[in-house]
Amino acid sequence: MNNFLQDVTESLAKSHKSIPSKYFYDEKGSRIFQEIMTLEAYYLPRCEMEILEQSAAAILSHFNDQNMDFIDLGAGDGSKMISFLRQVHHKLNAPSYIPMDISPEILKVNQNLIQNAIPNLDILAIPGDYFVSTHQIKQRPNPMVVMYMGSNIGNFRLEEAVEFLRFINDFLNKGDFLLMGVDLKKDPSTIQAAYNDKEGVTKKFNLNLLERINRELGANFNLDLFDHYGTYNPSSGEAQSYLISLEEQLISIAEKKYHFEKFETIHTEISRKFSLVELNDMGHESGFTWNKHFLDSKAFFSLSLFRK
Numbered sequence: 307m308n309n310f311l312q313d314v315t316e317s318l319a320k321s322h323k324s325i326p327s328k329y330f331y332d333e334k335g336s337r338i339f340q341e342i343m344t345l346e347a348y349y350l351p352r353c354e355m356e357i358l359e360q361s362a363a364a365i366l367s368h369f370n371d372q373n374m375d376f377i378d379l380g381a382g383d384g385s386k387m388i389s390f391l392r393q394v395h396h397k398l399n400a401p402s403y404i405p406m407d408i409s410p411e412i413l414k415v416n417q418n419l420i421q422n423a424i425p426n427l428d429i430l431a432i433p434g435d436y437f438v439s440t441h442q443i444k445q446r447p448n449p450m451v452v453m454y455m456g457s458n459i460g461n462f463r464l465e466e467a468v469e470f471l472r473f474i475n476d477f478l479n480k481g482d483f484l485l486m487g488v489d490l491k492k493d494p495s496t497i498q499a500a501y502n503d504k505e506g507v508t509k510k511f512n513l514n515l516l517e518r519i520n521r522e523l524g525a526n527f528n529l530d531l532f533d534h535y536g537t538y539n540p541s542s543g544e545a546q547s548y549l550i551s552l553e554e555q556l557i558s559i560a561e562k563k564y565h566f567e568k569f570e571t572i573h574t575e576i577s578r579k580f581s582l583v584e585l586n587d588m589g590h591e592s593g594f595t596w597n598k599h600f601l602d603s604k605a606f607f608s609l610s611l612f613r614k
């Protein structure tokens with residue numbers, strides 16, 4: 307049985323139904339996510355961009371080596387990094403940019419874009435799962451900055467987030483850095499609005515999961531009979547997304563039937579928000595010895611720099 311089928315059927319058979327959020331990002335889902343990133347309500351990319359532009363010099367002032375490797379995990383098309391990498395290239399003599407992404411196609415776009423913008427920058431693009439790809443650069447002698455941007459850390463459960471930071475910490479050598487883009491706790495209504503845009507793009511993003519299951523696994527979800535529900539809990543810092551069954555219904559996937567009560571939920575995503583204190587604690591817990599946070603003008607988002 308393929309992984310997608312197995313993951314979907316197992317998680318829909320549970321009493322609290324869910325679908326793992328990594329399945330959002332097929333070709334169509336990735337396109338819809340690009341659209342989310344342009345939404346007025348979805349403030350995250352704009353804030354991160356502002357910090358990358360405004361605080362690049364302050365961030366770079368912590369790096370003393372000329373030949374550092376800047377490893378971008380889940381790099382995407384690289385467009386957000388151009389201005390920062392320009393400043394990296396200007397300040398350091400011989401930096402290398404090492405974008406990693408599961409999609410080889412997007413990495414080609416990344417490499418072309420960055421190379422055209424900064425012709426002399428050394429670039430080594432590595433496609434694949436970064437739990438594997440990081441091994442390929444283990445032998446390089448250069449000091450490292452691992453970059454994990456875009457609030458991706460927020461999509462882990464809390465214990466998984468700490469585990470992930472430990473994995474990065476194990477990979478780094480003493481004195482190396484992690485630079486991580488993190489969405490901060492703020493006025494709950496701002497977060498609530500970011501995951502419930504009036505244009506309906508986040509709804510489309512969630513419903514695409516069901517469409518993908520129909521397309522790839524031959525299921526028979528009727529998208530009109532499900533709605534998107536996004537909610538934010540300011541005490542836990544978790545934005546949660548659900549699909550809600552609007553009727554009692556039976557869905558077939560690979561010859562099995564799944565029963566949905568009216569208003570039964572499918573949990574699709576956690577987007578966790580952090581306080582600076584929580585980030586400090588997570589850094590210590592995962593073995594980092596020093597950290598500093600760089601915020602945008604509204605203090606919505608942090609680029610947090612951790613040193614091993």
Ligand code: AVI
Pocket residue numbers: 342350456457458460461501508511575576577578
């Ligand atoms: C990729 N990730 C950080 C986004 C987030 O904010 O959790 C995915 C997303 N889901 C709905 N809107 C955006």
